[in-house]
Amino acid sequence: MFKKTSIAAVIAATTSMALVLGGCAAPGADKTAAPAKPDYGKMSPQALAEHLVFESGSYDLQQPTQEGTTGRHRLVQDETMKICSEAAMKGGQIDAKTSERINKLAAATVKYPEGGIKLGDWKKGRDLAWSGFGFRTAHNPDDHGKGAPGANCYNCHQLATDRTGGSLGPSLTGYGKLRGNSPEMLKYTYDVIYNPHVYFACANMPRLGANGVLTQQQIADVMAYLFDPASPVNK
Amino acid sequence: MIKKALCALPIVLAMTAGAVASANQAPEDILDALAAKTKSPYLTQSPQNRMMMPDNPSYDVAEDGGKLFKQKRGPKNASLEQCDFGKGPGVLKGAYVELPRYFADAGKVMDLESRLVHCMKTLQGFTSDDPQIKRRHGSDTDIMKLMTYVAIQSNGMAWNPSMKHPQEKAMRDAGEVLFYRRSGSMDFNCATCHTNDAGARIRASVLPTIKSKEEWTKAVSWPAHRVGHEHTRSSQHRVLECLWQMRYPNIKPDSDVNIALISYWTDVARGQPAILPDLKR
Numbered sequence: 372m373f374k375k376t377s378i379a380a381v382i383a384a385t386t387s388m389a390l391v392l393g394g395c396a397a398p399g400a401d402k403t404a405a406p407a408k409p410d411y412g413k414m415s416p417q418a419l420a421e422h423l424v425f426e427s428g429s430y431d432l433q434q435p436t437q438e439g440t441t442g443r444h445r446l447v448q449d450e451t452m453k454i455c456s457e458a459a460m461k462g463g464q465i466d467a468k469t470s471e472r473i474n475k476l477a478a479a480t481v482k483y484p485e486g487g488i489k490l491g492d493w494k495k496g497r498d499l500a501w502s503g504f505g506f507r508t509a510h511n512p513d514d515h516g517k518g519a520p521g522a523n524c525y526n527c528h529q530l531a532t533d534r535t536g537g538s539l540g541p542s543l544t545g546y547g548k549l550r551g552n553s554p555e556m557l558k559y560t561y562d563v564i565y566n567p568h569v570y571f572a573c574a575n576m577p578r579l580g581a582n583g584v585l586t587q588q589q590i591a592d593v594m595a596y597l598f599d600p601a602s603p604v605n606k
Numbered sequence: 607m608i609k610k611a612l613c614a615l616p617i618v619l620a621m622t623a624g625a626v627a628s629a630n631q632a633p634e635d636i637l638d639a640l641a642a643k644t645k646s647p648y649l650t651q652s653p654q655n656r657m658m659m660p661d662n663p664s665y666d667v668a669e670d671g672g673k674l675f676k677q678k679r680g681p682k683n684a685s686l687e688q689c690d691f692g693k694g695p696g697v698l699k700g701a702y703v704e705l706p707r708y709f710a711d712a713g714k715v716m717d718l719e720s721r722l723v724h725c726m727k728t729l730q731g732f733t734s735d736d737p738q739i740k741r742r743h744g745s746d747t748d749i750m751k752l753m754t755y756v757a758i759q760s761n762g763m764a765w766n767p768s769m770k771h772p773q774e775k776a777m778r779d780a781g782e783v784l785f786y787r788r789s790g791s792m793d794f795n796c797a798t799c800h801t802n803d804a805g806a807r808i809r810a811s812v813l814p815t816i817k818s819k820e821e822w823t824k825a826v827s828w829p830a831h832r833v834g835h836e837h838t839r840s841s842q843h844r845v846l847e848c849l850w851q852m853r854y855p856n857i858k859p860d861s862d863v864n865i866a867l868i869s870y871w872t873d874v875a876r877g878q879p880a881i882l883p884d885l886k887r
Contacts (some may be wrong), residue, residue: 419866446854
């Protein structure tokens with residue numbers, strides 16, 4: 372439990388501090404105290420925001436993540452996140468040069484399966500598309516030992532019409548039926564799932580492959596759900 | 607019932623400064639007016655929830671909170687009646703819609719929840735480890751009861767968070783940056799779900815958009831009874847749950863990221879009537 376760990380940590384820290392102070396008892400030992408809080412009113416919004424994320428004690432930066440890192444890693448931004456955050460605050464518009472930069476960064480992340488892009492099992496893909504499980508941490512961490520992370524597709528997309536999908540992203544109903552399954556279309560779709568910024572700079576869609584949310588096999592299964600003529604998406 | 611007492615309250619409120627036209631309306635009437643004005647899919651998405659609003663379980667939570675508020679408790683055996691929520695000790699009417707604000711006695715910007723905790727510590731002598739402060743996020747917690755009691759005394763009043771102190775503006779502006787700041791396994795920011803055109807959905811749920819002030823006032827009107835949770839929930843609980851979905855690490859109660867986000871989202875709703883208590887999915 373986070374709370375118990377946290378209390379234990381405080382007790383441990385307090386104890387060790389007492390030992391240090393008791394051992395040294397030198398004037399100025401209070402330099403070990405936390406640095407003084409900066410004057411928020413004199414900081415730029417961006418500087419203050421970064422301070423709040425990493426230095427204000429707001430987040431549990433030590434919290435273990437499912438991928439074996441810590442909470443801090445979840446909060447560090449890469450170049451794409453930084454550019455897209457700034458753009459979003461200005462209404463989402465980015466210039467052509469920035470767009471190209473994002474596309475290029477994204478293209479460099481895509482790793483293709485050995486033996487080429489193949490469709491997997493649409494039934495597995497259907498379960499993945501529906502599932503929103505996985506990588507959630509905060510107060511109630513998902514236990515990946517109890518199930519594989521999902522692809523979250525239905526959160527934002529309508530796919531097969533037997534279930535209600537969201538509308539943050541475009542409808543993907545009839546995906547393969549409408550687009551065919553040419554090698555170019557398969558590659559395009561693989562890229563979009565792996566890292567949508569290859570084509571759509573600062574897309575809202577997660578970089579499911581590049582961020583390690585889905586494996587190549589899971590992407591193949593989701594793609595089967597999109598392309599297989601037997602999939603409910605194409606019925 | 608506190609609800610009945612509050613029905614008489616608006617008459618007084620209407621004659622005092624700061625009241626808006628909707629201060630004499632029940633929460634459901636405020637919602638109806640916003641829905642009629644906008645035809646918003648978000649505001650009208652659940653007729654069932656709308657029907658339940660006059661019987662909102664949050665009224666009972668607030669009633670419990672009122673008793674706790676006046677009760678002498680804690681090591682200092684004091685009530686919270688001298689707590690200053692920004693408009694002077696003991697002034698609760700309209701205090702909540704002006705939060706978060708800077709408090710000189712604490713040297714920082716505080717929202718309702720953190721201010722309440724501050725008073726429980728300073729006036730009553732509770733500490734962070736006492737269950738009265740430590741237990742959060744449920745209708746059965748002291749904090750939720752007390753917050754609801756204080757908050758609903760601002761029902762119908764216009765959101766008007768103070769921006770006089772440099773730290774208030776700084777927290778609001780940092781909150782805006784945080785609202786658009788992408789990170790986590792899914793690259794999400796708050797804007798992923800809340801800057802779309804009205805009517806956008808996560809699965810079947812219509813999302814509130816920051817582009818519509820009328821939608822936004824309902825979105826930020828906490829405490830609210832969450833039907834799916836069967837609990838009254840707070841602003842900080844909303845932050846926590848969004849961050850969980852966003853794949854962010856755990857956030858600590860009353861922390862500055864909470865305050866900054868709440869400062870920004872309250873400022874966006876400025877001028878719109880607060881719906882208190884609200885009832886949400």
